[in-house]
Structure formats: C-alpha cells, structure tokens
Amino acid sequence: MTANIDNLKAGGASERRSALLGLARRLTNKRAAPLFVLIALCVLITIANPSFIEPRNLVRIANSAAVPLTLAMGLTFIILLGSIDLSVEGSLSVAAMVVVLLAANDANTNQFGWLAVFAAIAASTVMGLATGLIQTMLRIPSFMATLGVWFIGLGISVYMLGGSAVRLMDPSIRNLALARFAGLPLGVWVALGAFAFACTIQYHTRLGRYIMAIGGGEDLAELSGVNVRRVRILAFGLAGFFFGMAGVLSAAQLGRSDAVIADGRLFAAVTAVVVGGTALTGGEGGVVNTLIGVLIVTILGNGMILLGVSPYVQQTAQGLMIIAAVALSLDRIRLQIVK
Amino acid sequence: MLSAHSITKSFAGVPALKGVSLEIRPNEVVGLIGENGAGKSTLMRVFAGTHQPDGGTLTRDGQPVRLRNARDGAANGIGMVFQEQSLLLNLSVAENIYLGQESQFVRFGLVDWKAMRCAARRQLDKIGVDIDVTARTSELTFAARQMVELAKALTLEETIARPLVILLDEPTSVLSGSDIEILFNRVRSLKSRASFVFVSHRLDEVLRISDRVYTMKDGEVVAEHRASDISGPELHKIMVGRGLHTAYYKEDRQLPPRDEVLVDATDLGAGDTFSHVDLKIHAGEIVGIAGVVGSGREEVTRTIGGFMSHTEGSLKIMGEAVHFRSPEQAVRRSIGYIPRERRLEGLVMFLSIAENISLADLSAVTKNGLINYHAERALATDWISRLHIKAPGPDIACRKLSGGNQQKVVLARWMTAGSRILILDHPTRGLDVGAKEEVYELVRELSRQGVAILLISDTLEETIGLSHRVIVMRDGAVTARFDAAPGNKPDQVDVVRAMV
Amino acid sequence: MKTYSDIRSFMSAGWLQGAIPPILLVVLILIIEIAAPGFLSGETLMLLLSNTAVLFILAAGVTFVILIGGIDLSIQAVASLASVILAQLLPRIGLWAFPVAILSGLVFGILSGYVHVRLKVPSFVATLATGGVVAGIALWIADGRAITIEEGGRANTAWINGTVAGIPAVVLIATLIGLVAFFAMRYTRFGRYSLAVGAGEPAALAAGINVPRTKITAFAVSGMLAAIAGTILAARLSSGSPNLANQLLLPAIAAVIVGGTAITGGLGGVARTAVGALIISIVRIGMTFVGINIFAENVVFGSVLILAVAITIDRSKIAIIK
C-alpha cells in the first residue's frame, strides 16, 4: 500500500496562516492600488491648484475622458484576451469618416442624420470582425493583423476624405458635444453608457467570461469547450464597436473629421489600460480598472496644464509619472512574470 | 458503448497510436496502464475530441462518431479530467466548473452567477469536498484543484441524458489517500450512470477500482485482463517487460554518507513559513523531508534552491555562508533543483533536449566563450543513451517528450552542471513504474558519487525507502528526525504521527 | 562528420520553414520586376539595400528584446536623441561624437531594462514612458530645433555616405552589425539565455540563468543599436533632430515579425529580421516603382504585411497565437 502524504492534513496550520495571509493581503491589496494612485493624484493637484475640483473643471475632465474611455473599453477586451489591437486609430478614423460623410456635411449632399452614426459604428464593428477573422483564420499574431488593419483603415479614410477635413454639420449629432444633460455633455453620458455596456459584457455575459478564460489560458479554455475562434472574432468585433462609438464622439467634439483625427490615441489608450492594472498578458483586470486608468491619464494631462508645466518637459514628466503610476499600482504578486 | 477501432495518430510523423482498438462497456470502470509515452493520454484525448485521429473510427452506442473538438465530446456525453490540470487559475471555482456550459444559467443573455454558484456548490457536495466556489482557483491546493476538475467533468450528468463516459487521466497522482478514497467511492456510486476510464501508474489502485484493464505499449494495446484475473506484479511484468525488483528503492546500494557536510542550515527560517530548522546534508547523503502541505517543507527546499531568501538563521553551502537572492546564486554554488512542476520550472519546453541539458552550465559546450553546437549535440546524444531517454534525437523539443523522459533530461542537466547538491521536489510524479525505477537508480548512483540530495516526494514509502535520514516537519518546524539506514528504516506509522 | 551532423540538424530543424521568408523575398522582387521592368537592376538593388540599412539596424536591436518576450517602443526616441547628440558634438569633438552618441543609446537601453525588470513595469509601457523621457531630453539638448551638421562636421560623416569597393558604406555597416548580432544570438551565452527566457522564463530562472541581467542586456543592445541607427540617419541627413527617426518604430517591429520571429518571444533571430526588413522596404519601394495609386498605398501596404506574416510565421513552434 502506498501512503500518499501530501494532503493528509490541510487544516490547522494552513488555516491559521491563511487567515493571516488574508489580513496581510487586505492591507497590501494591490488591486485597489490604481484607485489610490488616482485619489492621491487628485489630492495633490487640488493642493497645488484648487480650481481642479471646481465642478466646471470636473466636467471638462469628464469631457476629455469621454473619447479615451470609450476607446479603452474596446481595447480592454482585446488586452484581456492577451492580444493587442493596434488598429485603434484606423478604426476610429474610419468611423469618424463615415459619420461625417453620411450626415450633413460640407463635402457632399448627404443628410442621413442618425443613420450615419449607426453606419459609422457598423463600419468599424465590421472592421473589427474582419480583424478577428484575419487573425484567427490566417492564424497570425494580433499584433500584425491589427497593424495591417491600422494601415488599411487609415488608407480608406484618406481615400474617402480625399485628404481634406470635412465638417460635420448635423446639429443633432453635434449635440453630443454641445448639448448637456444634468450638467454633463451628452457625449459623456454616451461614454458612461459605453462603460455600463462594457461592464455588462464583462461581468454578466458568457462572452465576457470566455474572454477572461482565453486570456487565462487559451488551450485550457478550448479544452473546456470554449469556441476560441468565435470568441476572438466577437471580441475584435466588440472592440470595433467601441472604437466606432469613439470615432463618432471624436467627430462630434471636433465638428469635423480628417484622416488623422485619431493620431496618438493608440498609445494613450494602451497606457490607460495598463495604468488601470490590466495585465498585457491577459486574463487579469477589466473595464473597471480601465475606467480608473483613463481617469489617471486624463487627470495627469489636465493637472500638468493646471500646474503650468512647460511644454518642453511635459513629455518627460508624463513618462516619469506613468512609470511611477504603474510601478506603484501593479499587482506584482499576481503578475509573477512581467513581459 | 464507446469504442475505438484501429485508431492511429502520429505527431510530426512519429506514431503515438498505431492502430488501437478498445472498448468501453456500459457501467464499468476500464483501467488503462502503460509506460510513459505509451499513448494513454493521446488515446484519451482522441476519445474526448481534443485530438483528431489520423485513421480508424470511434463509435458511440454502435454509431460512428466524429469528434472535432471538446464540445463535440461533451455533446456525446464524454468528459475528461486531464493529466495536466486544465483549470483556469484566473477564474473562480464555480466559473471553472461550468466553463463552456453556462447556457443553463443564462437569462435574457445575462449569466445568473448566483445560480451557477449554487449549482457548483451542489456538484462539489456530491463528491464530498468542501471548497469555496467563489475562490480563485489559483488559491487552491493542487489536490483541491483536482477535485474541482472532477466536479467539472461530472457536470455532464446534468445536461446529458445518455450514459456518460468519464475519462480520468492520472487523477490520483496528486491526491492524498483520503481524497483517493473519496474519488473511488464517487466513481463506484456513479457507475450506474457512467462508464469510466482510469489511467494511473499505481497498479494497485488500478486493480482496486477497475473491472477490466488494458495495457498499452508503444502505441498499441498489448493486453486486456479482467481485474480479478491478474495481480499487480503480473501486470508490472507485462507492462515493463521484466519482473518487479524486490529491492525497489535499491536499498542494497545505499552507502553510508561521507564526512564532508555540503549543506548546513542552522536555525534557518523564512518569514512565517518555517523557522528554527537545523539541517545538515553530507556528501552522498539523501535526506527526505516528510510533511503535509503547509508544513513548510516546500519553503525549506525553495530557500536552499535560491527561490526564496531566508530571514533567520544561517545557511552554509560547502562551508561558506550564503544568502541566496536568486536561483542563479544557488546554481553557482553547485545546487541543482528538480521541480515538481516540470512544465513550468523544469524545462524550457520549446527548446531542444540538447539546449536544455546545457542550459545550467554552458561551459561544458563552449569554446572561447562561444557555443559549440557539435559538442552540445554530442553531449546530449551521450545522455540520451546513458539514461535511456526515449527521443528521436537531441534536437527534438522537450515538450514532445513524455513525463519520465523529461525528468531524465532535467537530471542530465544537473549532472552536466556537476551539481554537488540536488533538490528533488517530487521527482517521480507522473512517472511509470519502469521510469521510476530508473530514476531511483540514478538517484542512488548520484548519491554514491557523493552528491548531497534533499528529497520531497509523493509517497512516504519513497521518502523512507530512498533516504539516509528522514526529517519530519509540521507547521513550519521540525518535529522529528529518523535515521533510515538500510535494514533499519523507520516505520511509516511513526513518521505519520510526527506529521499530523 | 561535423558538417554532416550540422546539415542533418539543419534539415530536421525544419529548414523549409526557415526558407520561406527568403523565398517570399525573391517572389516579391520578381512580381515587382514583372509589373515594372527595370526594377531588377544593380543600381536599384543597391538602393534597396542602402535604404534598408537603418531600418534593419533598428529592427535587429529590437529583435533581441522581442526574443526575450518583451517589446521596445523607445527605439525611435533613442535614435533621434543619438542624432541630436552627434550633431551637437561633431563640431566640438569630431569623431568622438560617435561613441558618445552610441553610449547614450546604451545608457537609455539599460534604463529601460532597469525600469522594466526592477520596477516590474510591462515593457510595453516602460519603454513607451522612457521613450517619452528620451524624446524630452532630445528636445532639450537640441534646444527645440533641428541641428544641421555644418560643412566641418560633414567631413567626419562623409565616410558613412561613401562607398567601399562600390558598395555603400551603410550596407557594409549594417551587414557587419547583422553578423555580430547573429553570432551573439547563436553562439554566446547571452543569446542562448535570451531564447530560454523568451521561451520559458520560470524554467530559465530555475536553471540558474540570471534573468534580470539577460533582460537588461537585451534592452541595452536594443538601445545601442537604435543609437547606431540614429547616428547613421544623422550622417545621411547631415543633421540631427528630435524627430529624426519618427515613424520608424512600427516598420522596425513589423520587420522583426514579418521575418518570422514570434512576437511572444523565444523563437526567431536576426537573420530572419534581415529578411523581414528587406521585405518591408521592397514592398515600400516596389509600390513607388509600380506606381500604386497614392491613396491605395496604405491599403496595399497593410494587406501585404498581413499576408507576409501569414506566410512566414512558423506556427508549429508557437504555443498559442495571441
């Protein structure tokens, strides 16, 4: 008879220790760290310049955060998969292009109103689905599939816009930026709606759970019967949907669209996602983290202006602050391997 | 009920299954045994739908079926507990149990997590284990995870009306005696509802639970027996091709240790994991540490291996005081570590045998600081023949080897590095009886050459059988020490008493 | 005997897979020649090689980081900084400006590695941030403008723009760097450790590899090669600018991956990157040669990137394609 001794007794000592561990964990709970970074940032900026907490400024921050938040919601799902989506700027510019060219504008006679918005979101959702198909069917890394789609999307918008900036003249769409409800621009409500939708997907649907599962171990998820390919395609489609919303919001805010409307959005969005505590390796974090990350990054930008940081050192300052924010807030106990 | 007819399957041209025919009848437990790499797991995966056979057919209730993926398998009432655990560590227990089968909890497109948790709790109650279904799986012990896996496979019961087939690929290799009993009881009581295939390297277990036993060898079924018609030693002989050694742990070859002390820990402690541990290991000595999970024995070995730093006491390696901050420092002090999680820490699975063997000490194959590929391959070829590693050549990626052969590659690495101190953390986990024997032989040989060995193992028998001395730990402290000279081995009962 | 076993291992190591990127390269050249006869001349091919040099050097550096499983997004800032340093120092210290500029790359590479390894910031964000810091420093050193390398300084950069035995010096430099990088990757401990870390970090750690050191070294190499690329760029353009290497980052990473190196690490190498860089520049120059509509250029380029990767990557050696 072989006596197997590993687990003859797991009570006593380990129970006592796990209570201790639990306490220690609560004290050093790194998962809440991004929130602390956010709060500390707000407190520090307020001390330096009290106009930071004026309601008017908070509304402006919310307004600046609307596009990055919507965008980052989509990106979060891709990063949770353990993939990356570099096509952010391409998809966003396609959506912005579609909405201005179909709604009332100064380049053609179209006047499809809100249909233009749906078409824009549909276009970028289709681009996302196509990305997912390309990635899973050709079996290539998302990094390259989305890099390719980035170029393609940008090329399409440059072509359609003929290089010019087309003005968006549909007043009801412009109202996303110009009209307010309960003190907040409608665009902010839309972004909050996007956030609520993203939460629903992530925390209450199978798709959200499967995305987490794939990020945690794609092969294992497959063994459990998860249709990995379908989930990936849907996730990229979902991301495209959010990018499309962000494109519409961008066009509504700027009142026009050109092909470079999304310039610089990609890296800002990835930074926000990571600062919020979502792991680039997948399976850890989520859209709530991203909300916090977006706020940290937006408030950092706002704060630098409020403090009058010279534009010559802003880039450097921002780089250092981001390193500090991530270093302070990453849950290194969970993330054994950092890549 | 489920049968395989002439199933063949090769990986990159190398056959793993060479025309296997086998039958699983209603309400029975089929045992499946065979050496490492015989093809047991591959066959199970074909049944489960996660591997597609190159040739042959599967029939379910007499009808041919094609299983393209795990979902097809599940739809046919076939569930599997995988040899390498297949739980997602970033999800909770409940989410894992119902992963892929959430539809029953979906209302208006949203998942009712509460209902899922209740159902998961019911599943776990059924197999008689008490695990928090909201816990993250990463926080569970290995054994607890195994029970969750079983619960997960058994959820098929709720959705499939037909009789089920549950495939258990080495479910017991990480389970304790009591957990094994729970598992077996559950299997017996479910026999009215399902048939089971049970793979294990512990022949006594196989005979105890199975109705019939198939023996595989080199991708073929070589024997089929009624469990009541055959004995363990007979099975062993069919499987390995020779009889069971009477002196399984080679006690006759256990030499007294030398005088030189290679590891000398005094009053050693690390955080709240263990404290006041005194431990001396002489050249040529094998010291086993017995203890349950949480006793601190893992941490002691990981401290000596450089994965953790001690916070109290002192540690001397070959007479010099050390304070390791990384495994690299331990390796530089001639310490080698053979981990229990081979796939994670043992080998770089995507590198070749040759590259893995030379990894810890490239100086054996470098000339003027440059790697000499010819020498590296020659070295690996030499080890392959000396340790009887079953592999087509030194350039094959280690992930393609079976567990036993992987373990031999790890050993070859540390022998190449000239390690004078070896830490063996469950060195025979998942190995077949033949492979185990070879590993024991190697361990003895190393000991005779003067290597100091610290051993943690799956079974008390192995610990006692191999060691010169046995140390027992409980709650982070040493509770007993036993001398284990040949012919004077301590009694298991005494050791267990000190453990709990 | 030795060569025999070398050949055998070459065959068994899936040489066909390794041959696919070069074959793709040849096919692309033929396609362009058919579409625009005259492309296949010694002159254009030389042009192609010299235009690939900077891209390749940048890509070779980042290959090391990708192999350990990381990414380095700071290379274009580091290259720009090196160009600025070179332009500022050439008039004062002559040829010594080169080692100083290259050293700056080494320092910032180590800094990136340090931030990533010690502070455990994911390399994507760590290098994005250090890239921002470096860009700020470049702006500061350049006093916010492009710095022309005047007549006097150009005497010291002329050698880079010259030819040796009819071959452009930049091509020779890139070849030399490529060879050194190739041998470092294949024959040194550091190279082997990098592969091991990329393919299985916990196992590499347990085998006694100094993982932090290996990682920081990879970033140092990447920074240094980026700086070399920056100095060559400065010499070619006779000037340094804080934006000089802008827009070179993504093509460099694309070159690495198109060559068949796994973005997840542990598989690939510098030789593959050389082929990848050539594929990227051929497609670019080919489009101009064939006269692809300017509006379609991005669409064609993006599609070719996707197809090229689909053809070149070795799926059998990548556990999961993410």
Next chain:
Amino acid sequence: ADKPTLVTSIRSLSNPYHAVWKSGAEAFAKSVGLDHVTLVSEGNSEKGIADIKALLAKTGGNMVLNSDPNDTPDARPIVEACAKAGAYVVTQWNKPADLHPRDFNPYYVSHIEFDGTVSGKLIAEILFKSIGGSGGIVALGGQISNTAAIERKQGLEAALAANPDIKLLDFQVANWKSSEAYDLTGNLLTRFGDQVKGIWAANDDMGTGALEALRAEGLAGKVPVVGVDGIKAAVDAVRNGEFAATVTSDPFWQGGMGLSIALQALEKKFDPTTQPPDHREFYGKAVLISKDNVEEYYKTNIESQPTVDWNDLWGRVTGPIRS
C-alpha cells in the same frame, strides 16, 4: 527625349493643407499635359527620401521635383540625389541654413519659404485688436522643433513685445493637431477661466480644435481665434466671426508653382545660374484672410478652383530669406 515626369513630395494626404497642395500640382500638370506622381512620407523622413530615390531610378533622372521635405534635415539628401541624377528640384518650407540652391547648379532651382515670423505677428496683431488691445490670451504652438512653429512663435512674441497690455497667459504645444488642441483648450479654460480673451494658434487645425472646445463651453464667437493656413473650416469661421483671421501661404499656388519653376528650368526656359539670389531663395507672399476680404477669398478660392498664372514664376517673390 521622353517627356519628364512631374513629382510632388509632401508629408501626407491626411491634412487639408497638403491636400490642397496636391490639387494645385494636379492643376498645373493638367495645364502642361505631363504625368504627375505624388509621394507622401507619412512623417517618415527615410521613406520620403527612399521614395524620391526610387523615382529617380525609375525615370533615370528625367523628372522635376517639388518637395516639402518632412523635416529640415531631409532637404540635403533629396537635393543631392536629384543633382546626381540630373533632375530639377524646388524645395519649400524646410531646408538647413547652409544648403543653398547655388551650390547645386543648375539642378537645385529654388527654395521657397513663407516668413513665419511675419504670419505669426500679423495674426497676433489682428487678434489683439479684436479683443480691444488689452487682456489675456493663450497660445497653441506647433510641434516644438518644426521651423514654421518656431518662427510663428517668434512672430507672436514680437507682437506681444509691442503690445504690453496683452498678457500671454500660457503657451502650450498641440503638435499641429486639432484633437490635442481641443483637450488643451478645455484645460486652459479651467486654469485661466474668464481671463482668456483670445486664442492664438500656430495653424488652423489647432485653431479649429480650440474653437470647438470654446463652442462646447458656449464661448464660440465670444473668444476670437486666429490661425495659419487658410483651410476651409477656418475660412468659414472667419466668415461667421468665430475666427478673427487666418493667413495662408496658398498651398494651391505652392503645389503648382514649385513644379512650374523646376519644369521651366529643365526646359531651359530660363537659366537658374543667372537668376538673382532672390529668385533662388525667397519668401513667398502670404495672403491674409480676415473679415475684410473673406467673402471674396471664399468665392475665388473655396467655391471655385483658384486660377493661377503658372508662367508668372516670380510674381510672389517678396524678398530673400533671412538667415
């Protein structure tokens, strides 16, 4: 001999400024009946230069190039490559100070710039006047190291020095981008609130971004904006009083005239080597668009394609370039 190819090399087609440049080039190409190729660098100097070299190889040097180099440094290798291949080249906006057309006779025909200091100053003065000569303004600069951005900022500073009652509250950089200007403007409004009486932007993309941020706060038309480039959105804004002014270098003219000058040199219609220095390196004439002339400008330049006499090579020369 084969007909020469006309080649335009610009940064990208995704900004309105260069899009108009391209249409000018095409209008000219049509007028002379020659093939025209557009190259874009996408902000990547290496690509810009490589593409030009590829075309030089393809045409065997039988081409003329009108180039807006991506960055100052790019001009030298571009010019050197053209001279070596025997192609005629005109550069605009960006070149190193020590690179001169006369050093590459006859191939480097001309270099054209627009005095950024003058434009920056001009719009600043109009802005100051429109807020009544006193109060605070904020300024949005282009990409820091860009020559045009530096010069326009100098012009602003000169105007400020002459108007001590105007206070520059803050100078920030929005990298020529409207989206960055949009967010920055919101933040600046928080910091300075009602003190912001006007916004100076180094180009119209940023200016219109700032305008939209003002609009979101209900301040459009109340806080005047000025910019540079004369893009359509800015001209519209001048028409409805939201912009005080914009000034344009007339990219349509730039796109066609650069080709025309180079082509006439190639066709030996004039000899570059005998031209006066201010035909080789000169400031072109910028056009100010303010409420006084906006309706006319709108009719001639926005509603219809402008008509330019492509043979009037030197009509817009305003003087040699300062160094």
